[in-house]
Amino acid sequence: MSNSLPFKNTVDIETYLAFQALLYKEARLLDQEDYEQWLAMLADDIHYYMPVPARYLREEKKQAIKPLDAHIFNDYKKQIELRIARFATNLVWSENPQNAINHTVTNIEVFPTDVDGEWNALSVVTVLRSRLDGVEKRMVVSRDDIWRIEGDSLKLAKRNMLFNHTVVPDSNLNFFF
Amino acid sequence: MSKVDVSQLVDNKTGRQSRTIFHEQDIYEQEQERIFGKCWLFLAHESQIPDPGDYFRTFMGEDEVLVIRQKDQSIKAFLNTCTHRGNRVCKSDKGNAKQFTCSYHGWSFAADGALQSVPLEEDAYYNELDKSKFGLHPVCHVDSYKGLIFGNFDPDAPSLVDYLGDMKWYLDVWLDAMPEGTELIGSTQKVEYPVNWKLPVENACGDGYHIGWAHAGVMTVATSMNIESLSLGNTKVDSSTAMAGGGMNGHSIISSLDGQSGYAFYPDPSLPVSYLEANRDTVVSRLGDTRGKQFWGSQINMTIFPNVQMLPGLNWFRVYHPKGPGKMEMWTWAMVDKEMSDELKQTVLDNVCRTFGAAGMFDNDDGENFAACTSQNRGLQTRQKDVYTNMGLGKEYTHPEMPGVISDGLVGEQNQRYFYRRWQEMMAAKDWSAVPNYNNLEEANATEGKIDE
Ligand code: FES
Numbered sequence A: 001m002s003n004s005l006p007f008k009n010t011v012d013i014e015t016y017l018a019f020q021a022l023l024y025k026e027a028r029l030l031d032q033e034d035y036e037q038w039l040a041m042l043a044d045d046i047h048y049y050m051p052v053p054a055r056y057l058r059e060e061k062k063q064a065i066k067p068l069d070a071h072i073f074n075d076y077k078k079q080i081e082l083r084i085a086r087f088a089t090n091l092v093w094s095e096n097p098q099n100a101i102n103h104t105v106t107n108i109e110v111f112p113t114d115v116d117g118e119w120n121a122l123s124v125v126t127v128l129r130s131r132l133d134g135v136e137k138r139m140v141v142s143r144d145d146i147w148r149i150e151g152d153s154l155k156l157a158k159r160n161m162l163f164n165h166t167v168v169p170d171s172n173l174n175f176f177f
Numbered sequence B: 001m002s003k004v005d006v007s008q009l010v011d012n013k014t015g016r017q018s019r020t021i022f023h024e025q026d027i028y029e030q031e032q033e034r035i036f037g038k039c040w041l042f043l044a045h046e047s048q049i050p051d052p053g054d055y056f057r058t059f060m061g062e063d064e065v066l067v068i069r070q071k072d073q074s075i076k077a078f079l080n081t082c083t084h085r086g087n088r089v090c091k092s093d094k095g096n097a098k099q100f101t102c103s104y105h106g107w108s109f110a111a112d113g114a115l116q117s118v119p120l121e122e123d124a125y126y127n128e129l130d131k132s133k134f135g136l137h138p139v140c141h142v143d144s145y146k147g148l149i150f151g152n153f154d155p156d157a158p159s160l161v162d163y164l165g166d167m168k169w170y171l172d173v174w175l176d177a178m179p180e181g182t183e184l185i186g187s188t189q190k191v192e193y194p195v196n197w198k199l200p201v202e203n204a205c206g207d208g209y210h211i212g213w214a215h216a217g218v219m220t221v222a223t224s225m226n227i228e229s230l231s232l233g234n235t236k237v238d239s240s241t242a243m244a245g246g247g248m249n250g251h252s253i254i255s256s257l258d259g260q261s262g263y264a265f266y267p268d269p270s271l272p273v274s275y276l277e278a279n280r281d282t283v284v285s286r287l288g289d290t291r292g293k294q295f296w297g298s299q300i301n302m303t304i305f306p307n308v309q310m311l312p313g314l315n316w317f318r319v320y321h322p323k324g325p326g327k328m329e330m331w332t333w334a335m336v337d338k339e340m341s342d343e344l345k346q347t348v349l350d351n352v353c354r355t356f357g358a359a360g361m362f363d364n365d366d367g368e369n370f371a372a373c374t375s376q377n378r379g380l381q382t383r384q385k386d387v388y389t390n391m392g393l394g395k396e397y398t399h400p401e402m403p404g405v406i407s408d409g410l411v412g413e414q415n416q417r418y419f420y421r422r423w424q425e426m427m428a429a430k431d432w433s434a435v436p437n438y439n440n441l442e443e444a445n446a447t448e449g450k451i452d453e
C-alpha cells in the first residue's frame, strides 16, 4: 500500500502552516491589544463585517440577511482606526483595569482563490474574556477571510464573520474578533 | 402576597431613591404586576409586520408575546404559550405564517389565535374537546400610535392616546414630522446586561451629565459638530441651549434646540443635515415653528414610560426587557423617516450600529457603569444607603408652549426624578383609578404631593 494520500490538499503544507502561523500571530496581537501591529496586517481596502444574527425557521432563512440589515461590525479601515483611536484616548473607563482576553483560533482551512496572490482562509475564533471579579464571557465567531500578498507580507482584505449568539452576552465588545 | 410599601423608597422632593429598588425580588415582582402588567408596552413597529400573517416575537415584561398582523390588517397579540401544556408556540424571531404549530403534541393555532387543529382529536379526545375554549391567550388591548404598536394586559387601562397624553406633542417631532411617517430597519440588535432595567431608562431619560465624562473616549474621536449644551470632560455647559421636559405621566424628553445637533456624532453629517434642510419647510408647516425649527433635527432623547426610548438624530429606537432584578435585555433598531433615500437610510443604520449597537462606541461605555450600579446593591450594608438624582432641584418651570415640567439644559436630573415618581405611583396603585394623571399642568399642580400624604 502506498504511503501517500489518495487526494490532494487544498494548499501545500508550507502554505497551510504559513496561514496557521499568521492567524496565531494575529490572535496574539489582539490579545495583547497591539493595535498598531494589527493594523499593519490589514489591507487598505479591508472590509470587516459581522451582521446581527437572528433565529428564523429554516424555511424562512432566506429573509435572514437583507440589504438594509443591522450589523455588529461593518467597518472599513477608517472605522477600524476610529475604534482604535477611541481605545488610545485612555478614556474608555471599562477597559481600565485591562480585561484579560484570549483569542483561540481553530478549524483553519485554506483555499486558493481565482485571484492570483489571494487566499481564502476559514477559521473559528473563541474569545474568552476575563472581566472584573471573576466574570468570564465566552463568544464564538466563524470567520471567512480573504488574505492577499502585498509586498513581502499577507494582508487581510476581507473578513466576513458569523456571530453565534443572537443575544450578545457581554455589555461591551471593546475588542476585535 | 402582601405588597411592598413604596412610599419611603422614592422621594421626588429630594430626588432620593432607596437602592433596594434595584435589587429586591419582591419589588421586582410588584413591578411585573403593577408596571408591566398595567402600562402600555411597545410591541413592534407597523413596518415590521406589514402583511397578513407577518409576526414578531417579543416580550411584555417577562411575558413572551407574539404580535401578528391579521387578514383585515388589524393587529393582535397573544401570549406565546400553548394552551395545552404550556410549550412555546413560536420559536422564530419573526416571519410570516398561516398557523403556528406547537412542537410538543402538534396543536395548531391560526393567526387570529384560534385553536385550529388537534392531533388525534377523534381517537383520543373522543371529539369532546371544545376547541373554542383553547385559543391562544390574547393581550387584551392592542393599539397603535403613528406606527408604534403597543399592548396592554390591563382591561381597565386608559386608552393609548390618553396614556401617551402630553408626550404626544414631543413624540410627533419624530413620528409625525414627515407625511409618510417612520419605519424600523434592520434586524433586532439584542444585548444582555447584568443590569436592573430602570438604570438604562433613567439614563436616557435625562442624563446628559454622563455624556461628556462616561463617553469621553468616543467624544474625543467621533464628534463632528459642537453641542453647546454638552461638553467633553464636563468642563462647562450652556444650559440655555437645551431643555428637559418631564412629569408627563412618566414620559419625558431632553432636547437641544438648535435643529441639527442630532447628527453631531456622524463622522460626516452632511447627508443627514442636507435632508433636514431640504425638508425643514414641510416639517414646519406640519408641526409649527418651535417643533419644526428648534426640535426637529436636534439631539433629542424621548422616553415612553416604562421602557421605550427613542433618539431622533442618532435615530435609534430601543426597548428594555426586564429579566429579573439584576438582568435585562436591550433591543435596538434604527428608526428612519420613510421618505429618506436608501443611501441616507444605510448611513443612518451604519451610524446607529457604530454608535449604539452591540459594538457601538458610545453604548460600550455605558454597560459597565449600569452593571456596577446594580451589583453593588447585593451588599446588605450598601443597599441600605440611598442614591440621589438631586441636580437642579427646584429649578423647574412651566412653558407657555412646551408641555410638562421644564428645566434648562441637557445636563440635569429632573426627568429622572419624574421617572421615579411615576414608578412610585404605579407601584403604589392597585388599579388605574389610583394613578394620578398629569395630562395638563393645572392637573399636575392639583395632584402634586398626593404621594406624600
Ligand atoms: S403543549 Fe402544545 S400541543 Fe401539547
Ligand SMILES: [Fe+2]
Binding pocket: B203, B210, B211, B214, B215, B362, B366
Ligand atoms: Fe450613555
